[in-house]
Amino acid sequence: MLALRYLDLVLLAVALPVFIAGDLPMLGYAAAAWIVQRAIQIFTNRKAAAEDDPRKVVAIAAGSMIGRGWLVALTIFAAGLEDNDAGLAAAVLVIVLFTAYFTVSMIMRPFEKPEQTV
DSSP states (O other), rough: HHHTTHHHHHHHHHOOOOOTTTTGGGGOOOOHHHHHHHHHHHHHHHHHTOOOHHHHHHHHHHHHHEEEHHHHHHHHHHHHHHHHHHHHHHHHHHHHHHHHHHHHHHHGGSSSSOOOOO
């Protein structure tokens, strides 16, 4: 189950040899941005889970989603400004990673344990 939960990161690791073998621009390998945004997500989810005020939980979750989206979008944009092929490669990679992440999160949602209140 752990490999399925982190399928996007597994695909990111698999993409590296594909980028190398396919002679794709390494600037398009958006690994740093994807890993950073996933780390921010884990951090903010833990912070939101520790909050008691529902408004703070929503603010943390919404701010995290918007900020992470901008981080990845600006990374793709910057790669595209440097090299059109790198921007395209980064965009395609992020679309694949996001699709895997979103699909797995929707599949795993029913199996997550609800928070227990005391």
